[in-house]
Amino acid sequence: MEKIPVKFKRVAAEFEQAARQRRPCETNSSEYRSAEEEEDGDLSELVNSFIDGDDEETNLIENERRKEVEENDDGSDGGMKELLLSLVGGDGGSGSGGRVLERRIRDEIEVGCRVIAENCTRNGFKRQLMAYLREKGYDAGLCKSRWGKTGRRPAGDYEYIDVNAAGTRYIAEVFLAGEFQIARPTARYTSLVDMLPSVFFGSEEELKQIVSLMSAAVKQSLKSVELHVPPWRRSWYMQAKWFGPYKRTTHPVPEKIPRDGSPTNKRSVGFEASPAISYNCREDFAGNAGFRTGLLAAALQGK
Numbered sequence: 001m002e003k004i005p006v007k008f009k010r011v012a013a014e015f016e017q018a019a020r021q022r023r024p025c026e027t028n029s030s031e032y033r034s035a036e037e038e039e040d041g042d043l044s045e046l047v048n049s050f051i052d053g054d055d056e057e058t059n060l061i062e063n064e065r066r067k068e069v070e071e072n073d074d075g076s077d078g079g080m081k082e083l084l085l086s087l088v089g090g091d092g093g094s095g096s097g098g099r100v101l102e103r104r105i106r107d108e109i110e111v112g113c114r115v116i117a118e119n120c121t122r123n124g125f126k127r128q129l130m131a132y133l134r135e136k137g138y139d140a141g142l143c144k145s146r147w148g149k150t151g152r153r154p155a156g157d158y159e160y161i162d163v164n165a166a167g168t169r170y171i172a173e174v175f176l177a178g179e180f181q182i183a184r185p186t187a188r189y190t191s192l193v194d195m196l197p198s199v200f201f202g203s204e205e206e207l208k209q210i211v212s213l214m215s216a217a218v219k220q221s222l223k224s225v226e227l228h229v230p231p232w233r234r235s236w237y238m239q240a241k242w243f244g245p246y247k248r249t250t251h252p253v254p255e256k257i258p259r260d261g262s263p264t265n266k267r268s269v270g271f272e273a274s275p276a277i278s279y280n281c282r283e284d285f286a287g288n289a290g291f292r293t294g295l296l297a298a299a300l301q302g303k
Helices: 007-023 032-046 060-072 077-087 097-118 125-135 176-181 187-193 204-224 237-245 282-286 295-302
Strands: 138-146 158-165 170-175 197-203 245-251
Touching: 032 176, 077 187, 077 204, 097 125, 097 158, 097 170, 097 197, 125 138, 125 158, 125 170, 138 237, 158 237, 170 176, 170 204, 187 204, 197 204, 204 237
Parallel strands: none
Antiparallel strands: 138 158, 138 245, 158 170, 170 197
């Protein structure tokens, strides 16, 4: 008979102790929901505290995607670069009607970025861009994802724009490269970041593959300079930004919350936006074809 690992015994003992402390009788009444959720949260953190937050935690689909990235990497820059180029639209796609539609909307987004930069206000940039696209007749929305802390995984939230067109949900990102900035990047990693488009507009599946590829590159780059991968640059954190639960709004302005704390107009697709900050958009954004420098680009990295 195999010996039970010491680590497993320690986990089992912790669970046994937690089970003894639970009340013999529990209720599903909303009156006790907060206490029960808190207790369940403690048990959840107990489990996750013994789990390493590395790539082994990812699901089978994510592992297959990583495997594809590794198979395309021939040990030089060529493999990853070729795959990344195909994902960001470097192949042109002139024979595909879907690609033609993508290019048309992407061009509209680039125009919208310049228009908003010329008329910058205190409202959020992404919300203004979403409203601009809706004015042009596109089914655009501002999505906010939010995830809680679980074990070693920190909580977070993120805003991005989606567009529903021709039966496909697309995601729009301005300055996608900013989401993959790391400390002491290698020349190889920098060359991959430089390939990311100023304006990304593509399907969810395309973005998932880009995130998987870049997450693998992040790990390789940091490992080569003997640095640990921070939680906010791990694959599961990056995936949560665009592919976790989210709320979608099409309101051109943030929903106001009255003093009593209740929304004036309760809608499942609405959400309270983060406080807006005024940026000198005109000088830092307009006329910059790369959209990669200035205060606005820095702001887009955070939200």
